[in-house]
Every structure is written in structure tokens, then in C-alpha cells.
Amino acid sequence: MTVEYPVNKRNKVRQLREKGRYDKDTVHRILDAGLVAQVAFIEAGNPVVVPMIYGRDGEIVYLHGARKARVIRMVEASASICLNVTLLDGIVLARSAFNSSMNYRSVTVFGTPSLVEGNAEKLRAMKIISEHLMPGRWDELRAPHEKEVKMTGVIAVSIDSASAKVSTGMPVDEPDDYAIPVWAGVLPLTSKLQSLQDDDRLLPEAKASAAVRALQDRVL
Amino acid sequence: MTVEYPVNKRNKVRQLREKGRYDKDTVHRILDAGLVAQVAFIEAGNPVVVPMIYGRDGEIVYLHGARKARVIRMVEASASICLNVTLLDGIVLARSAFNSSMNYRSVTVFGTPSLVEGNAEKLRAMKIISEHLMPGRWDELRAPHEKEVKMTGVIAVSIDSASAKVSTGMPVDEPDDYAIPVWAGVLPLTSKLQSLQDDDRLLPEAKASAAVRALQDRVL
Numbered sequence: 001m002t003v004e005y006p007v008n009k010r011n012k013v014r015q016l017r018e019k020g021r022y023d024k025d026t027v028h029r030i031l032d033a034g035l036v037a038q039v040a041f042i043e044a045g046n047p048v049v050v051p052m053i054y055g056r057d058g059e060i061v062y063l064h065g066a067r068k069a070r071v072i073r074m075v076e077a078s079a080s081i082c083l084n085v086t087l088l089d090g091i092v093l094a095r096s097a098f099n100s101s102m103n104y105r106s107v108t109v110f111g112t113p114s115l116v117e118g119n120a121e122k123l124r125a126m127k128i129i130s131e132h133l134m135p136g137r138w139d140e141l142r143a144p145h146e147k148e149v150k151m152t153g154v155i156a157v158s159i160d161s162a163s164a165k166v167s168t169g170m171p172v173d174e175p176d177d178y179a180i181p182v183w184a185g186v187l188p189l190t191s192k193l194q195s196l197q198d199d200d201r202l203l204p205e206a207k208a209s210a211a212v213r214a215l216q217d218r219v220l
Numbered sequence: 221m222t223v224e225y226p227v228n229k230r231n232k233v234r235q236l237r238e239k240g241r242y243d244k245d246t247v248h249r250i251l252d253a254g255l256v257a258q259v260a261f262i263e264a265g266n267p268v269v270v271p272m273i274y275g276r277d278g279e280i281v282y283l284h285g286a287r288k289a290r291v292i293r294m295v296e297a298s299a300s301i302c303l304n305v306t307l308l309d310g311i312v313l314a315r316s317a318f319n320s321s322m323n324y325r326s327v328t329v330f331g332t333p334s335l336v337e338g339n340a341e342k343l344r345a346m347k348i349i350s351e352h353l354m355p356g357r358w359d360e361l362r363a364p365h366e367k368e369v370k371m372t373g374v375i376a377v378s379i380d381s382a383s384a385k386v387s388t389g390m391p392v393d394e395p396d397d398y399a400i401p402v403w404a405g406v407l408p409l410t411s412k413l414q415s416l417q418d419d420d421r422l423l424p425e426a427k428a429s430a431a432v433r434a435l436q437d438r439v440l
Contacts, residue, residue: 010263010266010268014289014290015285015286015289015290015291035308035311035322035409036306036308036322036324038258038260038269038271038304038306039269040258040260040267040268040269040302041267042262042267043230046230046300046302046330047260047261047262047267047268047298047300047301047302048230048260048267048302049258049259049260049269049302049303049304049328050304050328051258051304051306051324051326053321053322065235066235069234069235070234070235071235078267080266080267081267082260082266082267082268082269083269084258084269084270084271086256086258086271088255088256088411090413090414091255091353091354091413091435093354093357093432095361095362096361096362096364096368097346097347097350097357097358097361097364098364098365098368098372100350100353100354100357100361101273102255102256102273102353104256104271106271108269108270110266126317127317130317130320133311133320133322134311134313134320137313137317137320138317140402141315141316141317141320141402142315142316142397142400142402144316144317144318145318148316148318152318170417170419170420171419177362178421178423179423180362180423180426181423181425181426182360182361182362182426183416183418183422183426183427183428183429183432184419184421184422184426185416185417185418185419185422185428186416186417186419187413187414187415187416187417187435187436188413188414188415188417189255189411189412189413189414189440190411190412190414191308191409191410191411191412192409192410192411192412193310193311193407193408193409194310194407194408194409194410195407195408196403196405196406196407197390197405197406197407197408198403198405199390199391199404199405199406200390201398201404202403202404202405203398203399203400203401205401206400206401206402206403206404207403208403208405209403212313212403215311215407216407220409
């Protein structure tokens with residue numbers, strides 16, 4: 001069964017509606033593919049957007065930063081925030097500038113933020129964020145020092161509503177324009193993790209684990 | 221001579237200050253390397269962030285969308301907007317979760333938006349956006365129809381202040397952690413334009429121009 005987010009004024013896709021998706025599977029899949037979310041909040045009456053690493057657990061998106069960072073204080077104080085994760089998949093070269101565009105996977109989340117408190121809950125959220133970026137790495141690293149947990153501010157954003165917008169495939173041109181003998185098509189854009197580069201101060205016995213090696217060559 | 225944006229409450233980099241840059245060269249270079257800006261505005265008291273294609277001309281960032289689109293109406297009505305362009309360059313795998321992070325080039329612009337009016341001015345801005353995404357393409361395509369120009373809403377964002385944040389290189393670990401025999405280093409992330417894919421309805425005589433072919437294999 002497809003479970004969908006309810007459509008309301010905030011998450012309704014208005015432009016290119018046929019590209020809009022409200023099912024949780026699509027929204028979750030794009031959130032899980034991205035590495036950085038663009039988080040918008042209001043500071044002194046003005047909009048601000050900040051890129052942040054994140055992780056997802058069910059209907060919660062976790063964000064973190066320095067406990068005293070403006071972004072953590074602001075997001076904590078916000079009744080509502082909006083975040084977007086966009087993965088670019090290519091340039092769509094149509095037969096007119098008007099119909100040229102991009103292919104992408106994009107998700108917008110409207111949510112209610114709350115500060116995560118308590119050592120165990122914070123550690124759990126920090127692990128979720130770490131595992132999102134570097135699956136398998138958390139258990140290979142030393143446990144965070146108590147001071148590090150204290151210095152970290154963690155925000156849980158509960159997803160109130162969300163929508164995805166997915167654009168794929170070839171240009172759609174005006175009927176008359178197909179007779180113009182100009183090249184048209186798609187130029188794919190690929191974001192790919194490459195090969196591991198050793199730190200300069202690596203101990204000779206410190207080899208990359210299977211989990212770390214598995215991060216290589218991943219396409220976002 | 222290095223020209224810098226004035227540092228004020230809005231654009232001041234507070235976390236990891238040593239990564240902050242205020243010189244126009246760095247800000248412009250990152251804006252010119254990115255393809256999509258995350259644009260934040262306020263709608264009915266709530267923050268909203270929307271990914272948008274853009275182009276830059278000096279100290280103006282141009283955005284566009286359907287004339288009647290919410291984003292164009294909202295941005296037009298805003299006294300101030302914030303936009304961020306972030307390019308991800310890799311995952312930094314430190315010896316602790318706390319010091320693990322990403323390498324990136326990021327720029328945040330605070331600006332005053334205004335609606336671009338008049339056919340010639342709109343066309344000029346539309347060309348700047350098109351050339352940002354697809355250099356050399358504008359002159360190869362038919363001129364936009366008058367109706368298309370009318371249907372397009374163009375916003376000029378005059379850069380009031382901006383800052384960049386650039387993170388490169390290997391992890392910086394706690395002094396004690398260098399004795400832990402765990403692998404550490406960097407996993408680069410590369411976003412690259414691939415090879416052209418022909419549209420299904422391409423006319424046999426429509427070959428990709430030199431400008432279009434030059435878009436291939438570009439690393440963002």
C-alpha cells in the first residue's frame with residue numbers, strides 16, 4: 001500500500017504538478033540518497049538557509065551542529081522549519097531556451113523542530129547522522145567523549161508534510177520546434193564517491209575496513 | 221587588490237571561522253561553479269526553501285520561474301532573501317565521529333530581490349541564466365516567443381552581503397586520537413557532466429555544436 005503525506009497549502013506542488021509525488025517511499029528514498037539538506041529558518045525576521053548534514057529515522061530528520069551555533073539555536077527556537085534535499089541528474093537541452101531545464105530528484109520537508117536532550121537520545125541521533133554519511137563507520141570509531149556530546153546540538157525535525165519532485169528523461173518541446181534542426185537531448189550529471197585517500201598521519205597498521213571500502217564508487 | 225564584502229551580523233561566519241571567506245573572487249567563483257541555488261523566503265510567516273536555476277552578472281544573481289509561480293510572487297514580495305549554493309567535494313573520515321565531516325565549497329548570499337520588467341531587460345536576464353547552465357547555447361536556439369517571455373518571471377537579487385565557506389583536505393583529529401589504529405582520510409565526491417544523449421526525435425541533420433559538445437565531462 002502506498003502511504004502518502006497529506007497535501008496541504010505548504011507542500012502542494014504547484015508548478016509542473018505532474019512531477020510532484022507525495023508518497024513516503026519516494027520522499028524517503030531521496031532523503032536517503034542525499035548527503036546535505038538545505039535548512040531554512042527565520043532569524044530576526046529574515047530568511048536564512050544553511051546546508052547541514054542529516055540523517056533520517058522513520059518520520060524524523062536529525063540535524064546537528066555545535067551546541068552554541070546560531071543554526072542550532074535558531075532552529076531550536078523555530079516553530080516550523082523547511083528543508084530541501086536536491087540531487088541533480090542532468091541538463092535537459094531542449095530546442096528552445098524556454099523548455100530547457102534540468103533533471104533532478106528533490107524533496108521538501110516541512111517539519112517541527114525540537115532539541116534532542118539526554119545523553120542516550122543525543123548519541124542515538126548522532127549515530128543516525130553518522131551512519132547516513134558513513135554507513136558502518138560508527139561502530140569502528142571510539143565512542144564520543146562526554147564533552148563532545150555536550151558540545152553537539154542535535155535537532156529532531158518531525159516531518160509534518162513533505163513532497164518530492166522528480167524530473168527525468170528527454171526534453172518536451174513545443175510541437176512546432178521539433179522541425180528545427182538543432183541538437184537536443186540530455187547531458188547527465190553524475191555525483192559519485194571516488195577512491196579513498198589515506199590521511200598523511202595514518203598508522204601503518206590502520207587499514208580501511210570493509211565498511212569504509214564499500215563507500216567507494218557510490219553514485220548519489 | 222582583493223575586494224571583500226563587508227562583514228555584518230548576517231553574513232559573518234561563526235562556526236569554523238578559519239574556513240570563512242569574504243572576498244568577491246571566492247564568492248563569485250563558487251556561484252559560477254554551481255548549477256542550482258537554494259533560495260529561502262518567508263511565506264505566511266513560515267520559512268520556505270526552493271532550489272532554483274540561476275545566473276550571475278556582477279553583483280546581481282538572476283532567478284527565474286513561471287511568472288505566476290508562488291516562488292516568483294513570494295520572492296518578488298520579499299524585502300530580503302537568502303540563497304545558498306553548495307558543492308560537495310568529499311567525505312572526511314576522521315578518527316572520531318566528532319571530527320568527521322565533509323569537504324565543500326559553499327556560498328551564502330543575502331540580497332534584495334526585485335522583479336525584472338520590460339522585455340529587453342527580461343531577455344537579457346534569461347540569457348544570463350541560460351548561459352550559466354549551457355554556455356554558448358542561447359545563440360544557437362530560436363529566440364524566445366513573446367508569450368514565453370511574458371510567462372517567465374525573472375527576479376534580480378542584488379547582493380547586499382555574502383560569505384563563502386570552503387573546507388578542503390584531510391581530517392583534523394584530537395591529538396590523542398592519532399594513536400588509534402583506525403583508518404582515516406578523505407573520500408572525494410565528484411560531480412561531473414557526462415556524455416550527450418540524443419533526444420529520441422532528433423532530426424538526422426541536427427548535430428551537437430562545438431558549444432554543446434564542450435559541456436561534456438565538466439566537473440562542477
